Amino acid sequence: MPTPGATGDDSGRTRRGRLGTVHLGAILPNYGAGSTREGILAIAAAAEETGFDSVWTTEHIVVGPDGVDPYGRVYDSLLTLAWLAARTERIGLGTSVVLLPLHDPFRLAKETATLQELSGGRLTLGVGLGSQSQEFEIMGVEPRGRGRRADEEIRLLRALWRGESSFQGERWSFRDATAEPHPSPEPEIWVGGSSDRAIRRARELGDAWHPSRGSDPAHVREVKERHPELRIVPRTSPERYQAMLDAGAEGAVLTFADERALREFAERYR
Numbered sequence: 001m002p003t004p005g006a007t008g009d010d011s012g013r014t015r016r017g018r019l020g021t022v023h024l025g026a027i028l029p030n031y032g033a034g035s036t037r038e039g040i041l042a043i044a045a046a047a048e049e050t051g052f053d054s055v056w057t058t059e060h061i062v063v064g065p066d067g068v069d070p071y072g073r074v075y076d077s078l079l080t081l082a083w084l085a086a087r088t089e090r091i092g093l094g095t096s097v098v099l100l101p102l103h104d105p106f107r108l109a110k111e112t113a114t115l116q117e118l119s120g121g122r123l124t125l126g127v128g129l130g131s132q133s134q135e136f137e138i139m140g141v142e143p144r145g146r147g148r149r150a151d152e153e154i155r156l157l158r159a160l161w162r163g164e165s166s167f168q169g170e171r172w173s174f175r176d177a178t179a180e181p182h183p184s185p186e187p188e189i190w191v192g193g194s195s196d197r198a199i200r201r202a203r204e205l206g207d208a209w210h211p212s213r214g215s216d217p218a219h220v221r222e223v224k225e226r227h228p229e230l231r232i233v234p235r236t237s238p239e240r241y242q243a244m245l246d247a248g249a250e251g252a253v254l255t256f257a258d259e260r261a262l263r264e265f266a267e268r269y270r
Contacts, residue, residue, distance in 0.1 A: 064134025
């Protein structure tokens with residue numbers, strides 16, 4: 001989505017703004033008590049029509065009492081994107097974020113490779129560690145050490161996507177293995193989280209840093225000054241959009257109250 005006076009490229013995936021290449025995404029209402037098939041499709045269609053670069057799903061699998069509002073009702077992240085892939089033409093499809101420690105990496109590699117191929121290369125895999133302790137407890141997943149496991153999962157995903165026949169890790173290892181399709185291009189991996197470890201993970205293993213509520217414009221500016229080479233596309237509110245760009249972000253993924261709010265934002269920045 002161009003900022004005033006900007007021009008776009010032919011891909012529909014990025015736009016040239018006054019601060020450089022700007023990526024603009026919209027969070028889909030696939031979660032919350034009022035989430036519906038019609039609401040998800042309406043936001044996706046409006047985002048594509050008005051020139052957004054991408055739409056993004058939120059993930060939680062099962063939560064305890066502390067997470068019911070707003071995560072008691074959540075449409076599956078990747079299945080929702082697969083459904084939308086057949087109902088859209090060009091818009092990017094992203095996860096904000098898949099909770100890596102709650103997934104088997106082999107199955108996640110297969111699902112994401114399939115979605116990337118069948119969508120025509122439109123997937124961006126946003127990943128995070130998860131913050132709902134009851135979700136880990138209910139699913140029988142040990143939360144301690146999940147950062148190290150997530151690092152290894154990212155390496156394993158890339159190895160499987162690239163068709164490597166062997167892999168040696170602390171938790172997962174294999175030899176003489178085959179898992180196709182090999183997605184081309186590989187999905188980008190955007191790393192969520194606001195801790196120093198998350199930023200390190202984004203720099204060493206990811207393609208972009210995708211912070212959320214834990215990072216305000218001041219934090220984004222600080223990180224950008226320390227790591228000017230790091231691509232930053234935060235998940236934030238429309239009210240903070242320009243402040244994030246001014247802080248050095250290369251775009252933003254925004255949450256809108258409804259379709260009307262999205263269209264009004266698009267008109268303002270057209």
